[in-house]
Amino acid sequence: xxxxxxxxxxxxxxxxxxxxxxxxxxxxxxxxxxxxxxxxxxxxxxxxxxxxxxxxxxxxxxxxxxxxxxxxxxxxxxxxxxxxxxxxxxxxxxxxxxxxxxxxxxxxxxxxxxxxxxxxxxxxxxxxxxxxxxxxxxxxxxxxxxxxxxxxxxxxxxxxxxxxxxxxxxxxxxxxxxxxxxxxxxxxxxxxxxxxxxxxxxxxxxxxxxxxxxxxxxxxxxxxxxxxxxxxxxxxxxxxxxxxxxxxxxxxxxxxxxxxxxxxxxxxxxxxxxxxxxxxxxxxxxxxxxxxxxxxxxxxxxxxxx
Amino acid sequence: xxxxxxxxxxxxxxxxxxxxxxxxxxxxxxxxxxxxxxxxxxxxxxxxxxxxxxxxxxxxxxxxxxxxxxxxxxxxxxxxxxxxxxxxxxxxxxxxxxxxxxxxxxxxxxxxxxxxxxxxxxxxxxxxxxxxxxxxxxxxxxxxxxxxxxxxxxxxxxxxxxxxxxxxxxxxxxxxxxxxxxxxxxxxxxxxxxxxxxxxxxxxxxxxxxxxxxxxxxxxxxxxxxxxxxxxxxxxxxxxxxxxxxxxxxxxxxxxxxxxxxxxxxxxxxxxxxxxxxxxxxxxxxxxxxxxxxxxxxxxxxxxxxxxxxxxxxxxxxxxxxxxxxxxxxxxxxxxxxxxxxxxxxxxxxxxxxxxxxx
Numbered sequence: 001x002x003x004x005x006x007x008x009x010x011x012x013x014x015x016x017x018x019x020x021x022x023x024x025x026x027x028x029x030x031x032x033x034x035x036x037x038x039x040x041x042x043x044x045x046x047x048x049x050x051x052x053x054x055x056x057x058x059x060x061x062x063x064x065x066x067x068x069x070x071x072x073x074x075x076x077x078x079x080x081x082x083x084x085x086x087x088x089x090x091x092x093x094x095x096x097x098x099x100x101x102x103x104x105x106x107x108x109x110x111x112x113x114x115x116x117x118x119x120x121x122x123x124x125x126x127x128x129x130x131x132x133x134x135x136x137x138x139x140x141x142x143x144x145x146x147x148x149x150x151x152x153x154x155x156x157x158x159x160x161x162x163x164x165x166x167x168x169x170x171x172x173x174x175x176x177x178x179x180x181x182x183x184x185x186x187x188x189x190x191x192x193x194x195x196x197x198x199x200x201x202x203x204x205x206x207x208x209x210x211x212x213x214x215x216x217x218x219x220x221x222x223x224x225x226x227x228x229x230x231x232x233x234x235x236x237x238x239x240x241x242x243x244x245x246x247x248x249x250x251x252x253x254x255x256x257x258x259x260x261x262x263x264x265x266x267x268x269x270x271x272x273x274x275x276x277x278x279x280x281x282x283x284x285x286x287x288x289x290x291x292x293x294x295x296x297x298x299x300x301x302x303x304x305x306x
Numbered sequence: 307x308x309x310x311x312x313x314x315x316x317x318x319x320x321x322x323x324x325x326x327x328x329x330x331x332x333x334x335x336x337x338x339x340x341x342x343x344x345x346x347x348x349x350x351x352x353x354x355x356x357x358x359x360x361x362x363x364x365x366x367x368x369x370x371x372x373x374x375x376x377x378x379x380x381x382x383x384x385x386x387x388x389x390x391x392x393x394x395x396x397x398x399x400x401x402x403x404x405x406x407x408x409x410x411x412x413x414x415x416x417x418x419x420x421x422x423x424x425x426x427x428x429x430x431x432x433x434x435x436x437x438x439x440x441x442x443x444x445x446x447x448x449x450x451x452x453x454x455x456x457x458x459x460x461x462x463x464x465x466x467x468x469x470x471x472x473x474x475x476x477x478x479x480x481x482x483x484x485x486x487x488x489x490x491x492x493x494x495x496x497x498x499x500x501x502x503x504x505x506x507x508x509x510x511x512x513x514x515x516x517x518x519x520x521x522x523x524x525x526x527x528x529x530x531x532x533x534x535x536x537x538x539x540x541x542x543x544x545x546x547x548x549x550x551x552x553x554x555x556x557x558x559x560x561x562x563x564x565x566x567x568x569x570x571x572x573x574x575x576x577x578x579x580x581x582x583x584x585x586x587x588x589x590x591x592x593x594x595x596x597x598x599x600x601x602x603x604x605x606x607x608x609x610x611x612x613x614x615x616x617x618x619x620x621x622x623x624x625x626x627x628x629x630x631x632x633x634x635x636x637x638x639x640x641x642x643x644x645x646x647x648x649x650x651x652x653x654x655x656x657x658x659x660x661x662x663x664x665x
Binding site for chain 2 (some may be wrong): 011038048052080083085088089090091092093094095097098099100101104105108109110112113116119167221224227228229269271272274275277278279281282285286289294
């Protein structure tokens with residue numbers, strides 16, 4: 001009995017540990033997408049934030065300085081995305097792809113130049129990391145709780161505040177928002193910056209919370225899994241949170257199942273479980289599991305008439 | 307943060323639109339690269355000289371440049387063809403991966419029996435087929451189920467990667483091998499190398515693809531229908547085009563082109579199936595297509611530039627230890643940014659310039 005309990009506890013803990021960056025990223029992405037700005041660049045923002053968090057923490061010795069640097073780095077890329085998508089009405093997907101590639105390259109280039117460890121930052125110890133608060137074996141650092149709180153926060157902002165109403169409007173029909181005398185650009189910039197904030201926290205969690213340092217490409221597609229979670233949650237906060245938990249659980253299961261033979265099934269390929277978030281999202285998008293409808297104006301630059 | 311109105315200074319002359327604006331965009335990207343290099347503590351002009359010499363300084367380096375350019379041509383053309391149909395294919399990465407699997411499987415199955423003149427065309431066809439098939443699923447989902455092709459092609463990149471790791475580790479790994487790679491191809495499954503370099507006959511295939519894409523897009527009724535769909539889907543329907551079939555055609559063509567990266571890498575260089583041979587080329591194809599303005603000739607020129615960057619970057623990283631090969635990735639990202647997402651950034655300045663000259 002005790003064993004079963006501790007198994008369940010450990011599974012839950014590792015699910016939450018894996019899901020935390022997904023949840024933060026998904027909530028950030030939700031703000032952006034709700035405001036009509038498609039964000040393929042979540043991955044890049046998270047990666048850049050992870051690098052600057054670890055680098056700053058290694059140099060200053062303070063995890064908090066690392067978190068601040070992570071947010072600033074992600075916000076810088078968010079502003080760039082805003083500049084390209086809102087001000088210069090560029091292609092949002094192209095901008096997102098550019099940010100991903102830029103982050104993948106720049107983190108290694110700067111990391112190698114500054115630390116000469118093949119793109120890695122020095123290993124972080126003690127106060128350079130965010131430490132677990134209550135349960136050392138669960139790895140529950142502050143950002144885990146921030147992630148859990150970010151869901152009701154996001155839901156409340158989007159569903160219950162004036163800003164949220166306007167944000168949704170700007171993602172569905174910017175013309176109406178413009179006609180009502182509100183600035184489409186200002187609303188969209190705020191959406192993009194909120195997204196940067198959360199992506200920054202997700203990056204900090206990866207490099208100075210979950211791990212003890214930055215390694216190249218450490219996001220490993222999690223930004224895209226977060227994007228999948230948004231779609232899987234049909235652009236709503238709580239269902240997206242649920243999707244993140246499912247994807248986190250899949251990951252925890254994949255680690256446990258490595259090399260294990262299941263009765264009747266044989267060995268389940270770990271790669272299949274790892275591909276599940278993407279496959280499930282494809283099935284959903286194909287309309288086999290309900291229907292996922294994006295905000296109507298997502299991806300479309302708004303051109304003010306004059 | 308408001309961009310100056312586009313209409314304030316009148317349109318740009320055609321030559322500025324086609325040639326000057328893209329050059330200014332690339333110049334901006336390189337200025338930012340120079341700043342980054344300076345931040346690292348290296349003289350940007352010294353780095354540039356090393357890069358150019360590394361890419362073009364000897365016959366050997368030119369050979370490497372052309373070999374890299376071959377890959378960039380394939381993925382650049384792939385993005386360009388889809389783009390003409392109004393489709394954004396970011397799945398080049400996965401399609402290239404599966405293309406390699408296709409030609410690899412064909413060779414592993416047949417290389418002991420077939421002579422090279424039969425084996426090579428079959429393997430090339432298999433690469434095209436597998437690449438096209440991997441693009442066909444997102445295309446089908448877009449055409450019949452209305453799911454967005456950008457998202458589905460991204461997802462398929464990850465699925466391709468998981469599939470390949472599974473196949474290489476569990477199925478195709480050569481007996482007794484420690485690393486996940488297949489057995490070596492028999493000589494009939496190898497493309498002849500040029501002058502002992504990685505450069506091989508795939509270069510000819512790439513050039514043929516450029517011509518084929520040009521003929522297809524601008525000199526066949528399908529190409530005309532495809533471009534019509536890209537410009538104005540409603541007009542295409544009115545003209546009798548079946549948008550679903552055209553979506554499938556465009557994406558399959560695109561996927562097949564990306565799949566040829568497998569031909570260059572596996573049949574030309576590695577002579578076996580390996581993991582991650584396609585890494586980065588699929589995404590770089592977006593930059594190549596953007597820079598080449600989606601025209602085969604432009605793609606070819608952009609691919610040459612990217613090949614030179616790849617080769618020169620490797621030499622640069624060799625000469626200056628503080629600079630890594632990833633500097634090339636940074637340049638690619640910045641080119642996508644400045645000639646794609648921020649393409650309109652310098653427009654107002656140029657318009658002002660031309661308006662002042664006219665008055």
